[in-house]
Amino acid sequence: MRFTRRDFIQKFVVFAGSLALPKLSLANWFADDFSHRSINATLAALFPEQQIQSSRKIFLKLPRIAENGSVVPITITSSIKYIDTVYILSEKNPVPLIAKFSLAPNLDTFIGARFKMQETCNVIVVVKSGEQYYKTQQKVKVTLGGCGG
Template identity: 40%
Template sequence: MNHSRRAAIKTTGALATLVSLGVITQSQAQAAVDRAAFDLKTLDDALKAVGGKPATSDQVTVVSPDIAENGAVVPVGATSKLPNTTEIFLIVEKNPMPLSCGFTIPAGTVAEVQTRLKMGQSTNVIAVVKADGKLYSATKETKVTLGGCGG
């Protein structure tokens, strides 16, 4: 799929109209906009979907085991020490669909998230953080001994 800026604006406008008419709720509209990014197949496409290529920052940390014995349930997290962090995304580079999850960080809260992800093989886990409208990232390699995506 070719997701251009123009198509995104059209989709957002259409969803805003549906919300204002009461046809759908705001949360349904938000889910519809974000869902397409999770179907992208390449790392570059996933990075474009979250806003572009991030700069590496020592203020962003990926929390992931060095070795995961079971790729079906790998505990992964991210922490941002950057002020005004608004979003955190976790990307698993070699997964069939790299963008695994995204979190909205409310103002005034600690920018720290944790979840469990499925990993098919040893790969890099990338945390992308949006702070003050800019993107920052950190990467950590996790080795998987038993794949979680059917391996």
């Protein structure tokens, strides 16, 4: 196959675009959401004037006891339809918001991740479906705090 100038330009544009895109999203990183504060302040700032319903349709796969708080695996699945955003929060971490994921329609509601926990507390998962917010929580006992790792 010959490598034509057209090929080169096409590839170059795609490559340059892929470099430019992450730079754009830097502006979207919400430093405020990830600031040091209590869980209640974080929830109030993230979901102002929102009713968050507790739901049994969000399923968390979390260890009951995490021996090492620096690596806590979590798997989130849900039977709620059209979930577009998932938030993971840990109640007693210095920065309670751990991560926020947007989900495209072509993705199953499924997220696997690993996060750090400072001490024994509840892990809260909030999902957004349209304008509705749902949450669920589970307590994880941490034997060795992990924010040092």
